[in-house]
Amino acid sequence: MVKIAPSLLAADFSCLAEEVKKVEEAGADWLHFDVMDGHFVPNLTMGPQIVQSLRKKSRLFFDVHLMIENPDRYLEMFASAGADLLTVSAEACTHLHRVVQMIHKLGLKAGVALNPATPLSCLEYLLDDLDLVLIMSVNPGFGGQKFIPSTLKKLQQLKKMVGDRQIEIQVDGGINKDTAPLVIEAGATVLVAGTAIFAQNNIVQAIKMLQTEKKKL
Numbered sequence: 001m002v003k004i005a006p007s008l009l010a011a012d013f014s015c016l017a018e019e020v021k022k023v024e025e026a027g028a029d030w031l032h033f034d035v036m037d038g039h040f041v042p043n044l045t046m047g048p049q050i051v052q053s054l055r056k057k058s059r060l061f062f063d064v065h066l067m068i069e070n071p072d073r074y075l076e077m078f079a080s081a082g083a084d085l086l087t088v089s090a091e092a093c094t095h096l097h098r099v100v101q102m103i104h105k106l107g108l109k110a111g112v113a114l115n116p117a118t119p120l121s122c123l124e125y126l127l128d129d130l131d132l133v134l135i136m137s138v139n140p141g142f143g144g145q146k147f148i149p150s151t152l153k154k155l156q157q158l159k160k161m162v163g164d165r166q167i168e169i170q171v172d173g174g175i176n177k178d179t180a181p182l183v184i185e186a187g188a189t190v191l192v193a194g195t196a197i198f199a200q201n202n203i204v205q206a207i208k209m210l211q212t213e214k215k216k217l
């Protein structure tokens with residue numbers, strides 16, 4: 001069964017602890033923190049403080065998506081704040097392999113995110129060191145955007161590249177009840193969703209909807 005990672009970016013920031021409790025009780029597997037610095041992406045969102053305060057309130061797996069320039073400067077802060085996995089953007093790291101090593105040295109799982117236009121080839125000499133690859137299905141920076149269709153081919157190619165390695169294939173952006181079955185079929189194992197979960201009245205149903213595999217015709 002695919003894992004569902006609600007993106008906190010779409011939650012009500014005036015009551016984050018309650019929002020996290022809602023998705024945890026509704027059956028979410030991970031909690032996705034969209035960290036943005038206003039440089040790598042044109043938006044500013046949250047830092048290690050938010051991770052730290054919510055760590056005391058939740059047993060979910062904390063999946064921290066660092067959409068920031070030179071993330072190596074902040075790995076330690078997010079690790080001590082209680083992150084379980086840190087995903088860095090390939091395009092934001094001068095020494096990507098070293099950043100992955102640093103994340104592992106901190107005892108965390110390591111992921112690399114690729115923007116929609118970035119080819120899979122940049123993972124060729126890194127794949128054996130990764131726990132997760134995040135395929136961005138929107139241009140990073142905002143929730144509520146439209147799913148980019150070329151993501152499906154990219155997911156299929158990544159699934160082939162991964163082979164039988166134990167690597168999560170995560171997809172992020174514009175995931176909803178229509179796109180979820182398509183990305184699952186293409187090979188995604190972790191679905192990030194913000195609007196499709198937090199903007200819904202029935203969160204339990206919203207999460208269940210995303211977990212359904214494509215109806216076999």
Ligand code: DX5
Pocket residue numbers: 007009010032034065067138139140141142143144145172173174175192193194195196
């Ligand atoms: C975009 C973020 C995504 C986004 C997903 O930069 O990485 O996680 O919040 O939001 P929805 O699910 O609303 O597209």
Ligand code: ZN
Pocket residue numbers: 007032033034065172192
């Ligand atoms: Zn994200």
